[in-house]
Amino acid sequence: xxxxxxxxxxxxxxxxxxxxxxxxxxxxxxxxxxxxxxxxxxxxxxxxxxxxxxxxxxxxxxxxxxxxxxxxxxxxxxxxxxxxxxxxxxxxxxxxxxxxxxxxxxxxxxxxxxxxxxxxxxxxxxxxxxxxxxxxxxxxxxxxxxxxxxxxxxxxxxxxxxxxxxxxxxxxxxxxxxxxxxxxxxxxxxxxxxxxxxxxxxxxxxxxxxxxxxxxxxxxxxxxxxxxxxxxxxxxxxxxxxxxxxxxxxxxxxxxxxxxxxxxxxxxxxxxxxxxxxxxxxxxxxxxxxxxxxxxxxxxxxxxxxxxxxxxxxxxxx
Numbered sequence: 059x060x061x062x063x064x065x066x067x068x069x070x071x072x073x074x075x076x077x078x079x080x081x082x083x084x085x086x087x088x089x090x091x092x093x094x095x096x097x098x099x100x101x102x103x104x105x106x107x108x109x110x111x112x113x114x115x116x117x118x119x120x121x122x123x124x125x126x127x128x129x130x131x132x133x134x135x136x137x138x139x140x141x142x143x144x145x146x147x148x149x150x151x152x153x154x155x156x157x158x159x160x161x162x163x164x165x166x167x168x169x170x171x172x173x174x175x176x177x178x179x180x181x182x183x184x185x186x187x188x189x190x191x192x193x194x195x196x197x198x199x200x201x202x203x204x205x206x207x208x209x210x211x212x213x214x215x216x217x218x219x220x221x222x223x224x225x226x227x228x229x230x231x232x233x234x235x236x237x238x239x240x241x242x243x244x245x246x247x248x249x250x251x252x253x254x255x256x257x258x259x260x261x262x263x264x265x266x267x268x269x270x271x272x273x274x275x276x277x278x279x280x281x282x283x284x285x286x287x288x289x290x291x292x293x294x295x296x297x298x299x300x301x302x303x304x305x306x307x308x309x310x311x312x313x314x315x316x317x318x319x320x321x322x323x324x325x326x327x328x329x330x331x332x333x334x335x336x337x338x339x340x341x342x343x344x345x346x347x348x349x350x351x352x353x354x355x356x357x358x359x360x361x362x363x364x365x366x367x368x369x370x371x372x373x374x375x376x
Contacts (some may be wrong), residue, residue: 104299110359113371116299120267121338126364127286130154136327144163147243152363157336163273164332168237181209183233188225193262197303215256225259244358253353263304263344269358274329277351283325286340291322308344335347338364
């Protein structure tokens with residue numbers, strides 16, 4: 059979609075006939091338990107990632123992002139602006155700073171549904187839930203996951219839990235995406251991913267080395283952001299070449315265990331229904347649901363805008 063042109067909400071098409079369950083794709087970041095020649099497979103994946111993004115190497119791209127970030131102005135809040143067309147979005151994104159666009163997802167048919175609609179229309183949809191201590195194992199290959207239907211997940215949430223509530227995170231749910239209008243902000247985008255869960259679900263602090271647009275469809279979430287070059291204060295560990303996790307919790311930092319974290323600049327922003335947050339490549343972020351929430355995001359699959367088409371990084375022939 060082009061968000062500035064599609065203003066008419068179409069009638070929802072009837073649901074297709076019930077089909078055999080189809081499991082959503084597993085998060086690629088957890089695919090670290092390779093068999094065989096692990097080093098060769100790692101190199102092959104990084105080469106593929108670089109080819110997709112049109113850069114000479116992912117390592118060089120990461121270092122360039124951090125180098126550019128050191129020259130950014132210091133901000134203490136995320137600006138909220140009105141809907142942008144693609145050209146205006148790209149011009150602003152080239153500055154390398156996060157910003158929030160209001161009123162984007164309110165135009166989506168998905169936003170007009172309710173959580174009860176998930177039971178009534180999508181109970182049969184197969185999902186993969188994050189269960190147990192999925193915060194401390196967020197970037198490990200053995201994170202606890204459980205396959206179930208949407209109805210089983212909603213019943214599990216309704217039953218309550220003493221620990222972390224179960225979370226549907228990073229799932230490619232085509233049934234829901236058919237009711238979304240994604241603006242053409244990125245020339246190349248990965249598939250939409252959906253995040254569903256009650257208050258208290260958390261995606262711990264991490265960074266993706268791809269530009270990201272994050273749409274809040276239902277509910278509200280609190281997001282903490284830190285600039286890429288502050289990774290030196292965040293004790294990061296690598297899940298893969300484009301994903302790094304941090305053990306620091308911005309909501310309750312343990313400065314005895316992680317003393318350098320005192321120097322990390324944390325910016326807090328609340329995303330509400332209809333909001334779309336731009337998270338530039340390399341920015342660390344932690345996300346907590348404040349209410350029952352449905353969110354969706356898409357990552358770019360190209361050189362990050364903040365690098366301004368750096369010729370030294372561009373792959374020959376692109």
